[in-house]
Amino acid sequence: SSSVHPILLNQLVAISPKHLNIHFKPRSSFNFAQSFKGYVCTGQMESVPAGKYAKQSLTKLNWLNGLKGRIVGTDDVRSALAFVERGECEVGIVYKTDALISRKVKxxxxxPANSHSPIVYPLALTRQGAQNKEAVQFEQFIQKSAQTKAIFQKYGFRLNP
Structure with a gap:
């Protein structure tokens, strides 16, 4: 429907435990598989959205085959984050917003945004909601308030222009 607005964007990032010094250059000429020794954790690549984005990026950058046998797929992105926090995986591929909530990873x-489908969070009013004054005001507040923009940015989201 015309009332669907993509308002927030997220980014896909690589994380590691704070004490490790793993290099990352987002280009296919960089040998990512050789930049660390252990496992890489992300969501299940066939079913979990973060894992699907990770698979798209690893494929686009030509890194997927080099990591065969070293990818741990988890039930959700928070589990992948936890594996990296505990050092069970040297690298994780998660959303920026999840990476920022942890003090144990960097x-x-x-x-690159063009290496995966856009990670978008839409906002939409239902037909009934469009008739509801409070719902309309809330939608306006979410989209236009400087206050909400500052909060979203603080937590690592990017605003859809």
Whole structure:
């Protein structure tokens, strides 16, 4: 429907435990598989959205085959984050917003936006909602308020222009 607005964008990032020094260059000429020794954790590549984006990026950058046998797929992105926090995986591929909530990991790089489908969070009013004054006001507040924009940015989201 015409009332669907993509309002927030997220980014796909590579993370590692804070004490490790793993290099990351988001280009296919970089040998990512050789930049670390252990496993890489992300969501299940066939079913979990973060894993699907990770698979798209690893494929586009030509890194997927080099990582065969070293990818751990988890049930959700928070589990992947936890594996990296505990050091069970040296690298994780998660959303920027998830990486920022952890004090135990660092972001080592961002996957290029053109290497995966856009990670978009839409906002939409239902037909009934469009008749509801409060719902319409809330939609306006979410989209146009400087206050909400500042909060979204603080937590790592990008605003859809």
């Amino acid at each position: 972001i080592i790089g961002t996957f």
